[in-house]
Amino acid sequence: MKIGVNVLNFGPGSDPGVLRSWARTVESLGFDLLMVSDHIAITPDVAEHYPAPFYEPFTTLSWLAGLTTRVRLGTTVLIAPYRHPLLTARMAANLHELSGGRLVLGVGAGWARQEFAALGVPFERRGQLTDEHLRNMRAAWADTASYGDRKIPVWVGGNSDAGLRRAVRLGDAWHPLRCTMPWLREAAVRLKAFADEQRLPVPALAPRIALRLTVAPVGGPGRLAGEGTIDQIMDDLDQLRLLGAEAVVLDPYDGDPCETCHPQAAWQALDTVAAHLHPPRTRTEQS
Numbered sequence: 229m230k231i232g233v234n235v236l237n238f239g240p241g242s243d244p245g246v247l248r249s250w251a252r253t254v255e256s257l258g259f260d261l262l263m264v265s266d267h268i269a270i271t272p273d274v275a276e277h278y279p280a281p282f283y284e285p286f287t288t289l290s291w292l293a294g295l296t297t298r299v300r301l302g303t304t305v306l307i308a309p310y311r312h313p314l315l316t317a318r319m320a321a322n323l324h325e326l327s328g329g330r331l332v333l334g335v336g337a338g339w340a341r342q343e344f345a346a347l348g349v350p351f352e353r354r355g356q357l358t359d360e361h362l363r364n365m366r367a368a369w370a371d372t373a374s375y376g377d378r379k380i381p382v383w384v385g386g387n388s389d390a391g392l393r394r395a396v397r398l399g400d401a402w403h404p405l406r407c408t409m410p411w412l413r414e415a416a417v418r419l420k421a422f423a424d425e426q427r428l429p430v431p432a433l434a435p436r437i438a439l440r441l442t443v444a445p446v447g448g449p450g451r452l453a454g455e456g457t458i459d460q461i462m463d464d465l466d467q468l469r470l471l472g473a474e475a476v477v478l479d480p481y482d483g484d485p486c487e488t489c490h491p492q493a494a495w496q497a498l499d500t501v502a503a504h505l506h507p508p509r510t511r512t513e514q515s
Contacts, residue, residue, distance in 0.1 A: 232261025239488030271342035293327035302332030309357040313364035336385035401432035
């Protein structure tokens with residue numbers, strides 16, 4: 229199971245130097261994926277949660293591709309209706325090729341009504357447009373002479389039944405965001421049922437979970453996967469592995485934009501997780 233990190237590419241603390249440090253931290257700690265989110269027009273509904281500056285994902289990942297060598301690069305998630313599908317297909321294919329095949333394209337339908345309006349995209353049609361864009365992108369990539377023959381993994385986000393059905397029809401993996409373990413187990417059953425209904429393979433599971441490290445255990449039915457003591461977090465990862473997850477993305481952002489001014493706290497939490505994922509070998513093991 230691959231473990232990735234949602235890197236904060238927005239907020240008052242974000243700048244090229246901090247993004248560079250994020251990338252080097254994620255790669256040096258041995259994580260497998262570095263993923264960023266997507267907004268174009270920072271309208272009031274977006275700015276409340278993800279304020280400017282907001283670094284556009286394709287631009288940012290292209291730059292970070294040159295600063296890294298091993299870690300895979302991805303979007304969690306790209307809002308499919310915001311760009312023409314042929315533009316997205318071209319940018320994704322180029323980034324995938326230039327990075328040595330390291331792109332993972334996470335996509336979603338979006339939620340920010342004001343941003344849709346600013347971009348002139350009908351909010352009410354976002355689901356239909358997402359389906360159309362994904363089909364058009366896959367059709368474009370079939371022209372390997374123009375787009376290259378490296379296969380780009382597509383993770384389809386969305387926690388609703390519509391998102392699960394879209395993942396079955398059009399995704400290589402389902403990419404739910406920040407949920408509890410009981411909900412995820414139940415949703416995995418629904419995902420298989422939708423796949424069986426359509427006589428299609430069950431897409432891989434690749435959730436994005438919280439990363440909120442606490443001293444005392446966190447209890448209650450509302451506890452998010454990835455929230456609590458290091459033992460709770462490691463148990464969540466074990467449970468996800470048993471559930472068949474192909475990848476898990478850790479999301480250290482807890483919703484306060486001021487967190488972006490103090491990324492060291494997130495880096496320390498990642499260091500703690502990395503130490504438990506890759507414990508130092510003992511002298512006996514080394515010999």
